[in-house]
Amino acid sequence: MWLHDLFLQLDLRGLLIFTSALLLVMCFLNEKDPPNFPPGPPSLPLLGNVFSIESQQPHIYLTKLADVYGNVFCIRLGRHKTVFVTGWRMVKEAIVTQADNFVDRPYSPMVTRIYSGNSGLFFSNGGIWKRQRRFAMAKLRTFGRAESSMEQRICEESHYLQEAMEKETGEPFDPVPLLNNAVANIICQIVFGRRFDYSDRNFQSMLRNLTEMAYLEGSVWALLYDSFPALMKHLPGPHNGIFSNSKCLEASIRAEVERHKLDLDPGNPRDYVDAFLIEKHKQNGELGFDDENLVLCCLDLFLAGSETTSKTLQWGLVYLINNPHIQGKVHAEIDAVIGPTLQPSVADRPNLPYSDAVIHEIQRMGNIVPLNGLRMAAKDLMLGGYFIPKGTSVMPNLTSVLFDKNEWETPDTFNPKHFLDANGKFVKREAFLPFSAGRRACLGEGLAKMELFLFFISLFQRFTFSTLDGVELRTEGITGATRSPLPFKIYAKVRQT
Template sequence: MALTAIYDILDLKGLLLLVVVFLVVADYLKHRNPPNYPPSPFSLPLLGNIFNIDSKSPHIYLTKLGHAYNNIFSLRFGRDRVVCITGYKMIKEALVTQAQNFVDRPYSPLQDRVCSGNAGIFFSNGEMWKKQRRFTLSTLRNFGLGKKTMEVAICEECSFLLDEMDRQKGAALNPTILLNNAVSNIICQMVFGQRFDYTDHRFKIMLKYIAKSIQLEGSIWAQLYEAFPAIMKHLPGPHNEIFSNYKLLCDFIREAVDKHKADLNPSEPRDYIDSFLIEAMGKPHDSTDGFDEQNLVMCVLDLFLAGTETTSTTLCWGLIYLITNPDVQEKVHEEIDRVIGHTRLPSVADRANMPYTDAVIHEIQRLGDIVPLNGLRKADKDTNLGNCLIPKGTALLPILHSVLFDESEWETPYKFNPGHFLDKEGKFVRREAFMPFSAGKRVCLGEQLARMELFLFLVSLIRKFRFTTVEGEKLNFDGVVGLTRTPHPFKIHATVR
């Protein structure tokens, strides 16, 4: 009996070993790289490289890998393979020179759970993406994008923001919440047809959901869900908060859509939602065009998220860099006083006469590194890139951090230096390696609006206040990395000049 038990145990161990060997060999055969595929670091069977990446600073880790692999390498996350590219020249080649080959997004299990199918603006592909992007740009222009009316709306919101800060009477404050409210109100006016008061409790909750979801989507939990969706959807963990938050955000948007439908006047659209509903009713559309209410909710969600988080985060980094570089803040004060003075509000037209301030804003965007990883792309066909073959359907990840800190493009990449955007005569200089809005066909849809907001908000703030740190508190430059890179919570003093 004892010998039989021993044989049974040995047989069981042998069977388990055989199964493990079979799985490893099968995994290798299934996922082995094709000829001339970008090189990769060692990856674990079945798991790949998912636990190799530094979850706190993935952009820095991936940029270092780019240095080791001549700016193009591959990683594996569970069943999925991703080609990463770094450096200005390589990313320009992919996103600009070969833009048509890398315009679509790959399948995302996480996004598919939020809204299944080809939906929204950011994640949609093909004709739907083209039509929705074209419609959105046209509609936003109709409601002021790039026009004087939008400038007036931003300046009015600046007044609300300045009044709120002024009420603090120089006491320590966390500017993040106020800046989120102010910036979000600009896109809200275009999309929802209204601004929200800074004391509106529900609106503040929605902004918290946005911030938390964006942080979680860039975390290891989201990466695990993307790599192993069949397992992760049944497990507890912070990744489930992404879906609950987005459900609440979508419910908020659906309520707004229902209100718009109740008093819609087809001859007088008030905002993006009205325009979308009128477009859906007025013309026959294919189902693949996306002019239905479900897709309206996803498009509004994309605009709501994109129009809030990145610009407000840039302004937060701007205050941090100005406080820690008081000489720069003082020079901006001097230029504002000389060009604008104290008797009128700033105007977008002033930017041409304020090269130093313009350079400072650009340097804030560069060093702030707001979207360090960019969005995934997908190869439309077999493509040669950097002497490597990118097979059709392969996901491509451009590391924007590596462009904004490319040592061959920037004189002092790790130092706050407005001189990066100034010539010897002090005139503003555009730099090709300045890509905070990405590049190519998927360049940020709201770039024009963001540029206007950054100039008007920041100049209005610096014109009225002098910003200083709280005594004994040291500002943190590391940032918290999710889909965006946000500052750690901080407090400052805003003293009227």
């Protein structure tokens, strides 16, 4: 009653002042941290820190914040708090030691608009996520790395890639489209049961949509959308490309699914789509086995299976062109172990320790997934001595692990010796986390490792790579959900056999 009387006594100006003050008080109360909550930079009311984050290289800005606020700190994106976990020791604590406490994904307006309901492989939670992840991993083994035929398919695709590079006839060219074609064709064979010609228009359209979507999902525009969804969904801007690209990709995948239905043989599944459709019939649409979720799971497999491996190979060209002495050592080792004409095999890996170390160092320095997927605290818990309330969004910073000064001898230098012992033998490093770790680690890690090794060895067995005279390729990169090199051109000179 007293509030009603107060409103009657206020004029319009007074009402605006009163409303603004009330909103600020509510905002303050909402943003007040519980005792022993992680510290962080000062933030603006309602806006948070979203406009403080450096848009071009956000992972570097967020890594440097740990120097001021420690390895567990909080920033605010709009009114939402996100705890960032930095450095190998604390990231391991969060996603390995306390893996069960950081399994689920938090709510995201952007994700919800693409993945209606609890769907997909990467953003689903609970029973649906567990069942779909197990199913996808099983099918990747069945149609992917566990089959000797998959190794042969990768080698065959390497020949298509080599032929495409040879057609450049010694002229400088952009290698990115060719690498995208080759890598995407591997996941196409697993998911759709077929490869595409590099000139296929629908295939090229899918790849363009994938690249644009991956960039925008990790850009400041995605942060703005998640921070202010009610406003951003009505505004023009690059963020709308996230949704238009996803719709185009879904339409292309849906067409492939319908094609599979026409000649589906329940007793002889050819690929992931066939296997999903068969399981859908068994499960009667339960646990995410429905047509719409099939499309979204395929979308996730393409994003993960195409973007990361292709970008790693792109960075491989950049770093080995910039370090010709390292490229020379790779050539020498391949010549000594395999020779110039024999087809590389995964079985060759133990005999190519230097080349294997180079591939791992490319992954470390290339830093393909600079941050990680958001996690959500399953309960009230302690992390790094700080109190993390149930439901808090937590982001493991993979950049801070791959460049941790306490784990790497020369963290900011391309140095294959990080993965070699004193005798030149390959050594594993615990802080090597390009595929993340714990229960949300990359489900296609085994396949990706096979692809990287076979594509890399095949390319450097066949070619010597260089760039324009006097040019050193830049290594700053373009950061989205994945990190890619700045545009560059190369020469691919066929090596003498």
